[in-house]
Amino acid sequence: MIIDQFLNKLKALPRAYKIYIAVLVAIEFVLFLLRPDTPGLYTQIPQLLPIIAALPFLFIKNVRRPFARYMNTYGIIVFAFLALDYLTRSHAGLYQIVTTFIPMMLYWFALFARWNVKLFKQKEARIALALATISWGFVAFAFPPLPLGPAMLVLLVPWFIMLNKYNRETAVFATFWASMVYNTVNYYWIRNVMNVETAPSGLIFLGLILLIAYLSLFNVLAAFAYSTAKNLKIKGKACLLALFPFFFAGIEMVRTTGDFAFPWNHLGYTFGNHLELIQALSIIGVFGYTILIVASNQIVAYAFLQKGRKKLALFAIPFAIFMVLLTYGSSVLSAQEAAPYYNANAPENPSIAMVQPSIAQxxxxxKARFDSIITKTFGMAMDSTPSGTNLILLAETAIPDHLRRQPQVIRRLHEMADSKNASILTGALDYKRVSADINNPRRFDIYNASFLFTPNDPYFPKRYIKKHLVPFSERIPFDDIFPILNYVDLGEGDFVPGKETPVYGPYxxxxxxxxxxxFGDLIREAIQAGSRLMVNITNDGWFGRSTAPFQHLNIVRHLAVTYGYPVARLANSGVSAFIDQYGHYDQNTNIFETRVIQRKMPLKTRSTFYTSxxxxVEKALLWFFAIYLVALFALSRIQKKFK
Known part of the structure; x- marks a missing residue:
């Protein structure tokens, strides 16, 4: 029956449209037969033939009139042959890719622009946009070091009022643009990468816009789901709305997962300026804080929209949550073992020195400055680290080259470890040859790694390879699934992720x-293997003088409290700091300060509930996210069917 319906629709198509389909298929088929067998990207002018052939049909009324059908047909046919080409020969044409996606993207962008103009002309949509922007605009100033963290319990109230008052289309429109503002303020510092990256500045700027839009879609999804649940006319509607905070936490968990993982600035990270307020992390984790924040705002917004005196009690919810967190945190920190760096001078605890040379990115x-960089970094390590130090830390890529290519540097590090009678951890690049084919873009696996030099050990140092690579900066997502992406060069690092989580003795x-x-999963993995201290080396010089280094430090502090996991954190250009298992900071450096900091570091003695x-919890949130969406879709369909 379905086949018959399809054939009938096909017969009803205008003759010119059938010719349009036949021409595109014929050209693509001929090009497919003529394409080379060599894997990779290739450039051949004939790849432009499909789009050249499609353009004249725009002037034929019977083809052009349903323009969406014209564009979608083109997109489906050229994409099908692109996929066929890749699946059968592991290659694709550069012009083929461009002419497949760019026309469709421009078409969708035009539709998106028209939709926005239509809505912006509506007074209700402009009011909704103002409410959403007030909320998300203030949220951007809630993450440390900015001061509005505790206010997060009410900052989203205007957004929730908007979600409750206006229809789904308006809510999605307002949330998208408010989130664009929020993410622009939150991630403006990515623009600093344009000053130091190898990719063209224009490409990085375009990438920044796309990243901001991508991150905004998570809030759009939340608005869409809430509005859909609100519009249901079933008995379970109240339950779905009550569970929305868990769904929002599920969205954050989705953002933490996969090749596009970017777990930066979850809502639960906003209380980091106040140590007492984040102690409950050890029980509920950052996603628990997100749930509390969203629930608090949702309840207050509900109270604003209700009539009668009963609603007055609901306004006390944010204050009650704040007081519970404050009281619990104060109680935890009043314990003797929660004193800053309790028992740090015990003989089993290591003395750690961290060298922050502040090398400009x-x-x-x-290459011309390699020797001066090494001289400065090693000089600080030799001259400014006190005797009795057990571990000296040098920052991520403190050796700005592949370590194996620098035998003299390796020799100097061995000599320094022997001279100082201390282990030295340094960041550097590494590589491994995996193919002899000179045409293979993956002849070498490149690693962002750290190397541990120990006293009186002449052998090649122990190596740790970074496991979570920054999307589009250190690798192209899914390049392991789609090898063709290895031929794409956007100036990214093309690193290969590591697989092992070592635990080094004797500490x-x-x-x-x-x-x-x-990433909490990596921390749990290390703790389960017996780790009692995190040593985090990083290079935040990419961020310039911005809030980003402080945001990065704040996230690490939250995880230290969550897992009771002390941290020695060294950043090339700051902020470096020691963090104990209750989150106390010590010796925080300034951005771009040249300094060596050192202290005895107490090891982990605390087991937290969230560790177990x-x-x-995180798997449950992912499942809940999926089930919530499926339930919304199913209930919406049922409601439409019986409407």
Missing amino acids: GAKWS NWTPYICYDAI VGEF
């Missing part, structure tokens, strides 16, 4: 490079 990878510590330190349940 623009100069870091200059049972684990190295984390930059981004690794903000974190994996279950």
